[in-house]
Amino acid sequence: MRNPSLFCFALLFLSTAVFAQTDVPGSTDHPLLTRYPGAHIAWYQTEKYLEYDLATGPITGYRTIGQREKHAGQVYRIYYEVPGGPEEVSIGEVYADYLKAFQRAGVKVLAKALDPKANEFGGNQWVGVALAPQQPPHSAASKLFAGTSTAGGKFAIVGRLERPSGPVLVAIYGERHSDQLVNYLVDIIETNSAELGQVSINPDYLADELTARGSVSIYGINFGFDSATLEADADAVLDQIAAYLRARPQVQLFVVGHTDMTGSLDYNRKLSLARASAVVARLESHYRITKGRLLPEGLAFLAPKATNDSDAGRALNRRVELVLRK
Known part of the structure; x- marks a missing residue:
């Protein structure tokens, strides 16, 4: 059973909107953190146990980020797309709403950035290096690596929520990909130890x-x-x-x-x-x-x-x- 405190965080966003586009089959919002209104899930993946290399600092060398934290546990990867032009959905507003949710839920922000420079945390060059150890497959989520034809900007937030069974890490990577699309990836790591000796392989x-x-x-x-x-x-x-x-x-x-x-x-x-x-x-x-x-x-x-x-x-x-x- 999930810790009840996780569900309180989800209530910080309104989720009553009717979404214009259908989520991919089998996908769902994580109970900890729901979507920005108007978004739909274009790619979804969860693994019972995955090792995740979490970047929390800027690029410090060739394809290198010095500040990284390794975590392992149940990982949820949810990629959202929000159709609409700048007058309908602002990337700054998406960023600010998630920051506000982190603050109200007592989530410690480890790193954050809106419209950073290319090699800074959250920047255009940074996201590919940050996600390289666990890059999403060539799917809708690969748009985050393709660059953007507009000056719509990027953002990234990494946070940590303490819980009795182990911390939860949340990483959000987003951008205005085009004049009519904001997209962002939410990675949630519920840390735990592997059931060593009991993990069934085939x-x-x-x-x-x-x-x-x-x-x-x-x-x-x-x-x-x-x-x-x-x-x-x-x-x-x-x-x-x-x-x-x-x-x-x-x-x-x-x-x-x-x-x-x-x-x-x-x-x-x-x-x-x-x-x-x-x-x-x-x-x-x-x-x-x-x-x-x-x-x-x-x-x-x-x-x-x-x-x-x-x-x-x-x-x-x-x-x-x-x-x-x-």
């Missing part, structure tokens, strides 16, 4: 993740403490990886081991490579996956998913990743 899930992202993090392949010896329960996950590989004989993968930050870099490089090699050996010997399709690699703790300052973060960092070779 060949279709692996195929979707590898096609969309080029890599997929795998949990549930467990090893003995401080060793590369596979635990018996690893076969439940390896069964699904093998099924994916058998159905797609052309696919070749890197199998990459990752550790937490306990111990030295050199030691963890060796351990992560040994664990990746154990996975490859098991798939080749027990599941008869052709040798050469899988190449092991070890990155130690050089590509963390979360902080190493907590048990939950370290658990997220100890993982195996599958990365497409071709």
Whole structure:
């Protein structure tokens, strides 16, 4: 059951308007934050557990934003379009209304901008860099990356709402895309820990993740403490990886081991490579996956998913990743 305080936030906007255009099938406003009146949902996606790289500062180098926060949990991505010219809907008004809602609900604004310069937070160049780690697919939402033919401006707001079960992060990216269209993307991250060891994977899930992202993090392949010896329960996950590989004989993968930050870099490089090699050996010997399709690699703790300052973060960092070779 959702925290009742979340629903109070939704009441800050009027949602009784009759929308001229139909929302995409299966979509809905998030209970935390409803739409600007007159908007319709043109793209919608939700995932039970997604790692989200939240940008809160300006561009600081080539395709680099120094101020980023990594969060993980249930993610809702809702892309809205609001038909109408500047005399009917003002991008400044959309921006101001969302800021007002944040303030009344006690949401801490982490960053905000209206009509910023290109590389500043919320600027024309910034949005592509900010959303690169979780860029929406080529759909209606891709308009945010296509640029605008008018001087209608852009805006962005990032906020944080505390709750007993973990914080909620809200990011809104918007623009006047044309003389007759304002569009904006709302990303809401309800933070929580992954159900490590209980997340069910299947060949279709692996195929979707590898096609969309080029890599997929795998949990549930467990090893003995401080060793590369596979635990018996690893076969439940390896069964699904093998099924994916058998159905797609052309696919070749890197199998990459990752550790937490306990111990030295050199030691963890060796351990992560040994664990990746154990996975490859098991798939080749027990599941008869052709040798050469899988190449092991070890990155130690050089590509963390979360902080190493907590048990939950370290658990997220100890993982195996599958990365497409071709």
